[in-house]
Amino acid sequence: MTPETVLIIGAGQGGLQAAISLRQSGFAGTITLIGGEPGLPYQRPPLSKAYLRDGKAEALYLRPESFFDAKQIDYRPDTWVEAIDRTAQRVTVTGQSGAHALPYDHLVLATGTRNLRPPIEGIGLACDLRTLRDAQTLRDRLSQPTRIAVIGGGFIGLEFAAVARALGHEVAIIEAAPRLMARAVSAKMSAHFAELHRDWGNRLHLGQAAIAVEPSGVTLADGTKIASDFVLLAAGVRPNTELAEAAGLACDNGVRTDARLLTSDPAISALGDCASFPDPRSGAQIRLESVQAATDHARLIAKRIAKGDAAPYSAQPWFWSDQGPCKLQIAGFATPDAAEEEIAAGIIGRFDASGLSAIETLDNARAHMRARKLIASPVPITRAELEEIAA
Amino acid sequence: MVKVTYIAHDGSQTDIDADEGDTVMHAAVSQDVDGIVGECGGAMMCATCHCYVDAAWADRVGTRDRSEEDMLDGAASEVTERSRLSCQIKLTSDLDGLVVHLPEEQF
Structure with missing residues (x-):
């Protein structure tokens, strides 16, 4: 039976895409989209890239306000879900109009993540880069010459560091792991980006955890003091699973789903x-932090709800990171322990027990697009096919 | 303002007024023109803003660069010599009245 009332918790790019795809799939029932932030749903990836430079918030909005009326999507910004009552199939929300209950036939959890705040003394002084509001604050801070310490050498920290450096600021990057982006890319690609950032004039402190943040700077585990005027914390995220856990849904590094993206x-x-x-x-159960996964998930869920399509999720992941003038592209998904091999200059393959898991490329869109096709192949990849990527 | 006309695969036509400096992709998405997705927001990562520039405008729109060409390789619909990623076409007063055709699918 097709549900009549779909409630979506979370109005990021994935939650919004679920609403859009439901209508595109012909779903005629009620759609309510609940967002915790004020304003229209927006794209997050540019917050650590183009937006820091141009400050154009209007370029970030995914759909205009008129869209929600036209598609009869009840969008409720600035609204928080307090609890899910699975027996009664309703959620309790609080927002501008006070607390009330909303019923659902099908509920979509698109609650995203929040920034990890490691137990570092004085960490409350550090800025985040997650929301449009955070990015606006950072832009203000970048309007005058400043010394910046970035805690976390992952995509967000490095993208921010590249922009800040290009604007003429002094940047120190502090990473507890021995290499940059260790969770996401090969050691070779890490080393390449370390070299790039050093060339641009960023100072790297690798293998050193920050232990204290003060108004004057950051102290590292070995006692090194890094003078800074402000600190960006970009040390990863954790999934927002509290609502799901409180409702008794299976969770394990995220809300656990089956291949059709249904929870327990x-x-x-x-x-x-x-x-x-x-x-x-x-x-293996995985959790991805990417626009691609969020929107591909959303489309699958919408088709299932609207059309009863029970196909399992099969989309292959892709990621990108723009740092300075360099574009890192990843087709597929490798765990940090995956083996690595340089296939050609700037093209690195990642391998695990079941074969090729990801291909990293640098400033090479052609190789990236070929890699995406290879990764999607249902049959094992030959060495010749792999080398063909670079041709 | 720059007038842009989007002609969908089924022949239906949408005319919009866009700001100079905006891209053909963003203008479409922000005014809810069906048929242009622009999933990556213009980062040239996805080829879901594929369009065909109307023959009458081909000369004025400019050519695609190497990266755009490479990304178009992954487009869901047929790529022709008039194919562009609409995120890479910036609207100027010269393009007032631009007509683009949209592919059958973007995924």
Whole structure:
């Protein structure tokens, strides 16, 4: 039976895409989209890239206000869900109009992630880069010459560091792991980006955890003091699973779903950064932080709800990071322990027990697009095919 | 303002007024023109803003660069010599009245 009332918790790119795709799939019932932030749903990836430079908030909005009326999507910004009552199939929300209950036939959890705040003394002084509001604050801070310490050498910290450096600021990057982006890319690619950032004039402190943040700077585990006027904390995220856990849904590094992205309650789906789902390639439960996964999840869920399509999720992941003039592109998904091999200059393959898991490329869109096709191949890749990527 | 006309695969036509400096992709998405997705927001990562520039405008729109060409390789619909990623076409007063055709699918 097709549900009549779909409630989506979370109005990021994935939650909004679920609403859009439901209408595109012909769903004629009620759609309510609940967002915790004020304003229209917006894209997050540019917050650490173009937006820091141009400050154009209007370029970030995913759909105009008129869209929600036209598509009869009840969008409720600045609204928080307090609890999910699975037995009664309703959620309790608080927002501008006070607390009330909203019923659902199907519930979609698109609650995303929040920034990890490691137990570092004085960490409350550090800025975040997660929301448009955070990015606006950072832009203000970048309007005059300043010394910046970035805690975390992952995509967000490095993208921010590249922009800040290009604007003429002094930047120190502090990473507790021995190399940059260790969770996401090969050691070779890490080393390459370390060299790039050093060339641009950024100072790297690798293998050193920050232990204290003060108004005058950051102290590292070995006692080194890094003088800074402000600190950006970009030390990763954790999935927002509290609502799901309180409602008794299975959670394990995210809200656990099956291959159709259904949670342990068949009336509830989960998508995007908050969902732990079976990797179509390896079968292992994985959680991805990416626009691609969030929107591909959303489209699958919408088709299932609107059309009863029970196909398992099979999309292959892709990621990108723009740092300064360099574009890193990744097709597929490798765990940090995956083996690595340089296939050609700037093209690195990652391998695990079931074969090729990801291909990293640098400033090479052609190789990246070829890599995406290879990664999607249902049959094992030959060495010749792999080398063909660079041709 | 720059007038842009989007002609969908089924022949239906949408005319919009866009700001100079905006891209053909963003103008479409922000005014809810069906048929242009622009999933990556213009970062040239996805090829879901594929369009065909109307023959009458081909000369004025400019050519695609190497990266755009490479990304178009992954487009869902047929790529022709008039194919562009609409995120890479910036609207100027010269393009007032631009007509683009949209592919059957973007995924």
